[in-house]
Amino acid sequence: MFSLKFVDLVRIHVKAGHGGDGCVSFRREKFVPKGGPDGGNGGDGGSVIVEAAQNLLTLADYQYTRRFAAERGVSGSGALCYGANGKDLTIYVPCGTVVYDAGTDAPLADLVEPGDRCVVARGGRGGKGNAHFASSQRRAPRFSEKGEAGEERDITFELKMIADVALVGLPNAGKSSLLKAISNANPKIAGYPFTTLTPNLGVLAVDDQKIILADVPGLIEGAHENKGLGLYFLRHIERTRVNVHVLDLSEGNFDTIVNQWHVVLDEFRHYGAGLAERPGIIALNKVDLLSDAGVVRQLREFFAGKGLRAIVTSALRGDGIEDLIDEIVKVVRANPRPKGSYRLYDAPLDVDSISSGKPRIVKEDEGVYRVVHPRIEKAVARYDFSQEEAPLRLLRLLRQFKVEDLLEEAGAAAGDTVNIGETSFTFEPERAL
Known part of the structure; x- marks a missing residue:
């Protein structure tokens, strides 16, 4: 007979896998003078999933082991070789566990039945290889995308026992x-x-x-x-x-x-x-x-x-x-229990389904501005600025969302610093050129 330590509240850190980078490659083969682009896409990063398991009674497993990371996606390579996706990481918890975002205390999921699961950190999308960007107008693209970073956050598990x-x-x-x-x-x-x-x-x-x-x-x-x-x-x-x-x-x-x-x-x-x-x-x-x-x-x-x-x-x-x-x-x-009434929280709204809307400009300091927009931030994070075509792609993206006009309305002038995600560049409006 042994005593199992009962733990019903823990906080852990989860990190999804980074997406693999896309590849810039051209087919080089004897007697094929213009083989064309053949760079493959990177694999998607693995996600971190929390799943309810019937055989667990306590959260003691996570009292000391508190950091969990899923696999990174493999980068693409030539000959249209696509990188493998990273494996998802599944964290098992007792039935009756409520999952919260530790930063906001917002409930993410209420895992009641065995097999109930939720994704707490999504893996980053793999970057596209240059073969993906080939078209009838652009025969030989010399750029690719980097993989997206996987989501990373702290979450809290709170066990609320299931009893009649x-x-x-x-x-x-x-x-x-x-x-x-x-x-x-x-x-x-x-x-x-x-x-x-x-x-x-x-x-x-x-x-x-x-x-x-x-x-x-x-x-x-x-x-x-x-x-x-x-x-x-x-x-x-x-x-x-x-x-x-x-x-x-x-x-x-x-x-x-x-x-x-x-x-x-x-x-x-x-x-x-x-x-x-x-x-x-x-x-x-x-x-x-x-x-x-x-x-x-x-x-x-x-x-x-x-x-x-x-x-x-x-x-x-x-x-x-x-x-x-x-x-x-x-x-x-x-007093029979209605089906599903064990659940204390409904599934939250999927943020990916919410429209991003117009970009928001935030003045962080004198002469320093930040562009806030999920789609733009994700796209810029995928651009590899060591490739000569990356700045042109960024320019086309900013034109699409009229970011230059919004920056000027916010008071930005030529020479100011503009931050998008982790990337910074000097503001040079086209009208000033």
């Missing part, structure tokens, strides 16, 4: 003991608060149905403000559909026991995510330590008035365990 039923309550209410009594789980159990520091899962098999139960570490007043690691615990209840409120009868006083329920319910209301409105069951636990039997009658009447069934249990002696199991099964079946 959550056992919730204050610390030391006996939640872990109940979980062990009604399922096949084997959690750590001891007689002091905060024994459970990470969620435990158990499976309740009934007929042909398996109900997943989660024992969530004890909540205290102010949990929604992260007191007692409250936010760390509460996020694991977001996907559940039934809450079993475990109350400690050993307190012996009616008002004190009811206050346990109020504290948890208030924290649910403050946290949101619909936790307070979910169907609930009351488990009056530790009846073996209760001296006044009249308290049970008062509690049953109180919760009946709230529309909740209260079941008296003792995890130690086994009292009421079968009744609790029957009630859990009944409530779960009465």
